[in-house]
Amino acid sequence: MLCYIFAEAAGKEVPSLEGLSEDKIYVSDKNVRTSDFLQYDVFNSYHTETELMRYIKRLERKDISLAHSMISLGSCTMKLNAASELFALSNPNFCNIHPYAPDDQVEGYLEMLDNLGDYLAKITGFDATSLQPNSGASGEYTGLRTIRTYLESIGQGHRDIVILPASAHGTNPASAVQCGYKCVIIKTDERGNVDWDDFMAQTEAHKDQIAAMMITYPSTHGIFETNIVDLCQRIHDCGGQVYMDGANMNAQVGYTNPGFIGADVCHLNLHKTFAIPHGGGGPGVGPICVAKHLTPFLPKHVIRFEDDLNQVSAAPYGSAGVAIITYSYIRLLGFEGLRQATAMAILNANYMAARFKDTYGILYTGPQGE
Numbered sequence: 001m002l003c004y005i006f007a008e009a010a011g012k013e014v015p016s017l018e019g020l021s022e023d024k025i026y027v028s029d030k031n032v033r034t035s036d037f038l039q040y041d042v043f044n045s046y047h048t049e050t051e052l053m054r055y056i057k058r059l060e061r062k063d064i065s066l067a068h069s070m071i072s073l074g075s076c077t078m079k080l081n082a083a084s085e086l087f088a089l090s091n092p093n094f095c096n097i098h099p100y101a102p103d104d105q106v107e108g109y110l111e112m113l114d115n116l117g118d119y120l121a122k123i124t125g126f127d128a129t130s131l132q133p134n135s136g137a138s139g140e141y142t143g144l145r146t147i148r149t150y151l152e153s154i155g156q157g158h159r160d161i162v163i164l165p166a167s168a169h170g171t172n173p174a175s176a177v178q179c180g181y182k183c184v185i186i187k188t189d190e191r192g193n194v195d196w197d198d199f200m201a202q203t204e205a206h207k208d209q210i211a212a213m214m215i216t217y218p219s220t221h222g223i224f225e226t227n228i229v230d231l232c233q234r235i236h237d238c239g240g241q242v243y244m245d246g247a248n249m250n251a252q253v254g255y256t257n258p259g260f261i262g263a264d265v266c267h268l269n270l271h272k273t274f275a276i277p278h279g280g281g282g283p284g285v286g287p288i289c290v291a292k293h294l295t296p297f298l299p300k301h302v303i304r305f306e307d308d309l310n311q312v313s314a315a316p317y318g319s320a321g322v323a324i325i326t327y328s329y330i331r332l333l334g335f336e337g338l339r340q341a342t343a344m345a346i347l348n349a350n351y352m353a354a355r356f357k358d359t360y361g362i363l364y365t366g367p368q369g370e
């Protein structure tokens, strides 16, 4: 059957298959499997639909979700998961849209995505947003590719080093390497902050090779590093770009932002700061927001590959289906509400730290003990 389909598509005659044994037709000798396969119990234990359904349900029961408990998953936990934010998800106008529906059938949806991109750009102090990346890690990779294309466009494509503090989230160096960069790790000082002397020494040593610094603010230790503006300025003086990891953005929204601090690009984790519920895996949305000079290099989306500028997802707006949750969250809270959420997040984090202090101890604190 397959032969006929391909023959038809190629406009050729189907060769005679008579006299060929089955594995000669489909697989050449060297590709014929000789080992056993699918030997594990699970592949041979459930022989009816009902048995299989019960097995899958048993697995589902082992999963921990917000319906059972807090999901103790770092920054992913520190957000409001209100049912009202999810309301639009069950509206067929939002949930029944095909990823490749023609634009004129989804004008409202596109308008919502456009507005969402604008809000996020405003919140981060940047010029434009790409909703294409499907996770924070994917956003990092996209942001670095955007930086790389920009650097190439100004004749600085030879820059191949990404500066990272030792406290960086593991995805930072992974994204840098994936993007073809070498990592230079900066020590942290006794307070857990970027060690200024080491930072100056390393940036001096690699001055002409620095493509970017990746920095999380507030840091993974939960500290607002007081010299963040100087760190960004120094990288710019060296000719590099600043990638701010925005996973902890719920401690910034409405009070400060990466654009103000001097970064050039950041990702947001909509499944952390912006209310998309998750835990134990997706769905994630890791949009990136960029300063004006990087806007032309944001991912484009094409179905064929003539011009795949920095495309990172098969769908034009990544996990578009859940973007409505963040949109609802922002519209329901408004600017003052978003600011208040930030204040509460910081207060709650400090409350937890105070309650845990005697039992677990506190590894690092900021200069004022916060």
Ligand SMILES: *Cc1c(COP(=O)(O)O)cnc(C)c1O
Pocket: 074, 075, 135, 136, 137, 138, 169, 171, 172, 216, 220, 245, 247, 248, 269, 284, 286
């Ligand atoms: C969660 C997190 C990431 C990665 O985001 P994912 O959406 O999980 O890929 C990157 N950096 C920091 C600091 C994070 O907390």
